[in-house]
Amino acid sequence: MSHRLRRLLAALGASAVLVAAGVAVSASGGTKPPPPPASATFRGIPEHNGVLGDPKAPLTLTEYVDLQCPICAEASKQTLPWLVKNYVRTGKAKLELRTLHFIGPDSERAARVVAGAELQGRLWPFVEAFYAAQGQENSGYVTDAFLRTVSKAAGVDADRALTAADGGFATRQIEQADADATRLGVNATPTFTVAKAGGQPRVIGSGVLSHAQLKAALR
Amino acid sequence: MTRRVSVAVALAGLGIAGYLTVAHYVGAAPVCAIAHGCATVQKSSYAVLAGVPVALLGLLGYAAILGSLARDGERARTLTAVLAFSGFGLSAWLSWIEVGELHAICIWCVGSALCMTALAGLSAARLA
Numbered sequence: 001m002s003h004r005l006r007r008l009l010a011a012l013g014a015s016a017v018l019v020a021a022g023v024a025v026s027a028s029g030g031t032k033p034p035p036p037p038a039s040a041t042f043r044g045i046p047e048h049n050g051v052l053g054d055p056k057a058p059l060t061l062t063e064y065v066d067l068q069c070p071i072c073a074e075a076s077k078q079t080l081p082w083l084v085k086n087y088v089r090t091g092k093a094k095l096e097l098r099t100l101h102f103i104g105p106d107s108e109r110a111a112r113v114v115a116g117a118e119l120q121g122r123l124w125p126f127v128e129a130f131y132a133a134q135g136q137e138n139s140g141y142v143t144d145a146f147l148r149t150v151s152k153a154a155g156v157d158a159d160r161a162l163t164a165a166d167g168g169f170a171t172r173q174i175e176q177a178d179a180d181a182t183r184l185g186v187n188a189t190p191t192f193t194v195a196k197a198g199g200q201p202r203v204i205g206s207g208v209l210s211h212a213q214l215k216a217a218l219r
Numbered sequence: 220m221t222r223r224v225s226v227a228v229a230l231a232g233l234g235i236a237g238y239l240t241v242a243h244y245v246g247a248a249p250v251c252a253i254a255h256g257c258a259t260v261q262k263s264s265y266a267v268l269a270g271v272p273v274a275l276l277g278l279l280g281y282a283a284i285l286g287s288l289a290r291d292g293e294r295a296r297t298l299t300a301v302l303a304f305s306g307f308g309l310s311a312w313l314s315w316i317e318v319g320e321l322h323a324i325c326i327w328c329v330g331s332a333l334c335m336t337a338l339a340g341l342s343a344a345r346l347a
Contacts, residue, residue: 004346004347007296007297007300008300008346010297011297011301011342011346012304014301014304015305015308016304018305019304019308019309022268022308022309022312023312025268025269026312103322104322136265136320137320137322138320139320
């Protein structure tokens with residue numbers, strides 16, 4: 001064997017060891033701690049049929065999400081508390097959610113249980129708790145055990161929510177969300193839309209919107 | 220000539236990894252040509268290896284490759300090859316994760332993977 005070939009093989013061998021170690025560490029991943037109890041963001045605000053706030057509020061804000069989407073979780077932390085404080089609590093707007101499921105099977109399971117939480121008037125706390133525990137996309141983390149943990153943190157009766165997830169209401173909710181998204185051309189999450197009383201919804205934008213963007217859109 | 224091309228490619232990789240490292244620590248989503256793919260990859264559990272951001276590891280890797288390219292001796296060439304082969308292997312693994320697990324493509328990561336592939340080929344040629 002030539003000297004050069006030996007060096008090449010030695011380099012390959014050393015690299016293989018380093019790569020194997022890196023892959024082993026990377027593949028081992030990590031588990032997230034259970035979500036914290038529901039925050040005060042939605043406390044005391046009425047929720048009817050998944051609509052947060054005064055049903056007679058002049059503006060209707062709708063957020064299109066996929067619960068597996070990490071940017072949706074980010075928007076939930078950065079945008080929603082501000083929106084709720086300044087527009088929902090003040091009666092200027094009510095907040096609706098459309099749960100899409102384009103990322104994968106975990107998204108659909110999550111969306112179905114969101115419908116179960118909606119039936120208990122706890123949709124928004126459930127979604128907040130879900131984001132706090134959000135795992136790696138399509139890793140199969142949305143198990144019944146995971147959903148029970150999230151339900152507990154959100155004050156949702158897990159048995160009822162999981163049963164409802166398999167029912168017709170949950171199917172109708174996700175079909176409605178898909179239909180609304182298609183009609184408005186929503187192809188990214190999170191997307192926010194706004195509608196004035198009696199008016200048609202229009203898309204404000206997608207992603208983590210700045211407060212200035214939202215203020216301008218909600219004038 | 221091969222060494223000069225390697226330096227150019229490593230500098231390109233250093234720029235990409237530097238940008239992703241800054242994006243990681245600032246908490247911003249990298250500008251991405253494919254909707255939310257970069258943010259998805261960046262926020263996944265695979266973006267950190269043993270507590271160290273993968274982008275920072277890439278930055279250090281490219282810096283080490285550039286350092287090894289400063290000399291042209293036999294040991295320096297072998298060191299470049301070890302670093303480039305390792306970078307290539309890890310890039311291949313992470314690319315597979317993007318496509319197979321996350322279903323999201325980060326165009327910056329693809330750019331870095333291409334740089335590592337080129338560096339692996341170039342360093343193999345320098346050893347041969």
